Amino acid sequence: MPRPAGWIVRERRLSFYVFLAPWILGFFTFWIFPMLWGLQVSLTNRTLFMVSPAFVGLRNYLALVGDPIIRYSFLATFIYSLSSTALSLALGVFLALLLERFLPGRAMFRTLFYFPCLIPDIAVGWIFRVFLERDSGMFNALLSRLGLIQAGIDWLTIMPRGSLIALSGWQAGWGMLILLGGLGTIPEELNDAARIDGAAYPQRLRLITLPLLTPFILFLVVTGFITSMQVFLLPFIMSPFPHIGIYLFDKGVPRETAFVMSRALFLAVRDTRFAYGLALMWLLFMSLLAFTVIVLRLSRFWVFAEAEEAVLRSVSPSARRRADRR
Amino acid sequence: MKTLVLLTGLLLFGVTENLQAVGGRETTSPITIHFMTQEAELAPRFVERFEAANPDIKLVRLEDDFTRLVSELAAGSPPDLVRLGMGIDVAYFARRGLLYDLSSFFIKSKLIRPEDIDLLGNACYRYDGKDFGKGSWYGLCKDYSNIGCITYNRDHFKAAGLTDLSESKPIAYFDDLFHLATKLTRKDATGHTLVWGLDFPDFWVPFLVSDMATAEGLNLFADEDRGRMNEDPRVRVLWKYWLRFSVQDISSNIRNLTPDWPPVTFQSGRLGMVQLGYWFGAQLLENEGYETKYGWAPTPVLRSGARRCTNNLGATGVFIAARTRYPPQAFRVFEWYMAGEIAVDRAKTGWGIPPLLSLRRYLPENNAFNASRKRIALEDARFMLPVQSSPYSWGGLTYGDWNESLRSLVEGAIDEDAFLDRWFKELNEFFKRGKEELGG
Numbered sequence: 001m002p003r004p005a006g007w008i009v010r011e012r013r014l015s016f017y018v019f020l021a022p023w024i025l026g027f028f029t030f031w032i033f034p035m036l037w038g039l040q041v042s043l044t045n046r047t048l049f050m051v052s053p054a055f056v057g058l059r060n061y062l063a064l065v066g067d068p069i070i071r072y073s074f075l076a077t078f079i080y081s082l083s084s085t086a087l088s089l090a091l092g093v094f095l096a097l098l099l100e101r102f103l104p105g106r107a108m109f110r111t112l113f114y115f116p117c118l119i120p121d122i123a124v125g126w127i128f129r130v131f132l133e134r135d136s137g138m139f140n141a142l143l144s145r146l147g148l149i150q151a152g153i154d155w156l157t158i159m160p161r162g163s164l165i166a167l168s169g170w171q172a173g174w175g176m177l178i179l180l181g182g183l184g185t186i187p188e189e190l191n192d193a194a195r196i197d198g199a200a201y202p203q204r205l206r207l208i209t210l211p212l213l214t215p216f217i218l219f220l221v222v223t224g225f226i227t228s229m230q231v232f233l234l235p236f237i238m239s240p241f242p243h244i245g246i247y248l249f250d251k252g253v254p255r256e257t258a259f260v261m262s263r264a265l266f267l268a269v270r271d272t273r274f275a276y277g278l279a280l281m282w283l284l285f286m287s288l289l290a291f292t293v294i295v296l297r298l299s300r301f302w303v304f305a306e307a308e309e310a311v312l313r314s315v316s317p318s319a320r321r322r323a324d325r326r
Numbered sequence: 327m328k329t330l331v332l333l334t335g336l337l338l339f340g341v342t343e344n345l346q347a348v349g350g351r352e353t354t355s356p357i358t359i360h361f362m363t364q365e366a367e368l369a370p371r372f373v374e375r376f377e378a379a380n381p382d383i384k385l386v387r388l389e390d391d392f393t394r395l396v397s398e399l400a401a402g403s404p405p406d407l408v409r410l411g412m413g414i415d416v417a418y419f420a421r422r423g424l425l426y427d428l429s430s431f432f433i434k435s436k437l438i439r440p441e442d443i444d445l446l447g448n449a450c451y452r453y454d455g456k457d458f459g460k461g462s463w464y465g466l467c468k469d470y471s472n473i474g475c476i477t478y479n480r481d482h483f484k485a486a487g488l489t490d491l492s493e494s495k496p497i498a499y500f501d502d503l504f505h506l507a508t509k510l511t512r513k514d515a516t517g518h519t520l521v522w523g524l525d526f527p528d529f530w531v532p533f534l535v536s537d538m539a540t541a542e543g544l545n546l547f548a549d550e551d552r553g554r555m556n557e558d559p560r561v562r563v564l565w566k567y568w569l570r571f572s573v574q575d576i577s578s579n580i581r582n583l584t585p586d587w588p589p590v591t592f593q594s595g596r597l598g599m600v601q602l603g604y605w606f607g608a609q610l611l612e613n614e615g616y617e618t619k620y621g622w623a624p625t626p627v628l629r630s631g632a633r634r635c636t637n638n639l640g641a642t643g644v645f646i647a648a649r650t651r652y653p654p655q656a657f658r659v660f661e662w663y664m665a666g667e668i669a670v671d672r673a674k675t676g677w678g679i680p681p682l683l684s685l686r687r688y689l690p691e692n693n694a695f696n697a698s699r700k701r702i703a704l705e706d707a708r709f710m711l712p713v714q715s716s717p718y719s720w721g722g723l724t725y726g727d728w729n730e731s732l733r734s735l736v737e738g739a740i741d742e743d744a745f746l747d748r749w750f751k752e753l754n755e756f757f758k759r760g761k762e763e764l765g766g
Binding site for chain 1: 392393396397399400422424514516518580581583585729730733756759762763765
């Protein structure tokens, strides 16, 4: 006897939720619950070993806004995030455009350029640290060989943030990969038509390729900026101070790379100002939320909507339906 | 019905577990004792031997992780035994009720006899709520060192035209040390330092200043409660003394960083002198020609003829957490660790002066180098004094900002007085928060 169609639908729904349940459970247990708990603690005066913390409302948040060290930390993180996102995006666009063309060994180069993204941050940090080292680093050796410097320069000390920004170029392969995907969505007819009309490559790039890539660039800007604002490990690895357990904890990192996440750790654990540290984390979260909303709102002025729809159609059936209705 | 059965089962399980915990009673299965420490200090072979001799205890080593420790202490579920980097933190933790009072166990112990405890070396592990060296015992050091003692490179001394230092007569900080370090410092034509005259870990400074203040009869704190820094100009002079090493590039600083931390930089031949202590001798055994290349000198005195005193950072040791579920079993591990086979083995390595007087005989003196450092260490140990520290902050609390202010000083953005004003202000704020934490 055939089963009724409603049963199938119900079973599909049930199995959908059953299969999804472990992730949902983990998401609520390890993300949502600790975040809400952190929010609640950030509204108290709790220190690590305080017996009876009291509710203080927004006092920690107001203190953070008035704290010049925290303000500087946000500024330092913002400068780093903006620069590193711009650098990795520019490199990503350049590499994608380069490899989109039919060059010999294109597949090999794609793999090679993406390969660094597979290396963990900790290894990348150490590679760059050794590379930029004053006395034995390859970078100084190269500059010296070219006759550009007389004595070794301590890059990690004189340019701690610049060194970190330079390192972000390492991750350009990720942007390249996304943008190569984006380039694949641009109809070849558009370029052909432009060619027939006599448009040279720079014109086609400016009027066709880049506008149609804007949805992908938007994605890379938002995700890249959010990731950079939360960078934690790399400033420690690239710190010019010796890497000996307690030393790193005590000395921390130079002020230029004392980003928000490391400040939060120092406040919450080293200084035992638990509530204050958690308030800082929430402030960062809210700033990122605000940034994302602003960028998405502003995107209507520079993101090519038709291309955005094409992307949405390809990834989301509901978006496809919405676009069809329009 | 099923739910009821399940809940009853869980309830019974919980009650049984709690009864065991409260009573600490003997159980048939081994009790697990967690010990947070480094593997080098609790090697698996010793754990196996301990478990073989104590079948009722399963000893589990947890990786030494400060952040984890702080979180677990705050959550009320710390490991049973914990390695403590610096004994001065006993005051901080004891005032917060986080340490188990071991005094009653010490009285009954057959392995740790009161007359055998090195009272000067272990002073920071005894605390009465106000002063070290009095009141309850909260642990013992695993071993300790005279941190002000000097190790120097004879080749650099010779190159600078200096004679070897005396092993018995201490030099003076103000009359000799700065002068020697200046002469030992060598730079290349571009101003990069090739050899630094003297270096020490940054967080040593408050400990060295504490010795200097004690020798001068001064207090680092302005009040009895140790909740405010002393602004007395005579005390400020002592702090300023150490700043000059960085400003004048005699010691490592942000403008002229050493390639590694002081012990390693010294081993690589780029330091004239270091103040590290007895333990460093064990590390130097790795270096070829160590017997003739390196010399030892006792902790300097403040000025010629001044009172001798040194400290050990409170020493690295072990405490039992107040929230341990099995105090007697945890103490058995503690006793074994401090006075058993593993303690003898530790003493034989020569990495530190042992916590018990009876173990000193095991310290190595198989050659002139080891004999010399042992002789100097045990002589310095006679002048060991507790560090002047506040119970409102822990040892590692302040130095991040010390470092940032030091950078401003080295870069010429502020002067020494502005440095001290800034730093004292930060410390006073820390202390204020520490008092609030204790409900003060």
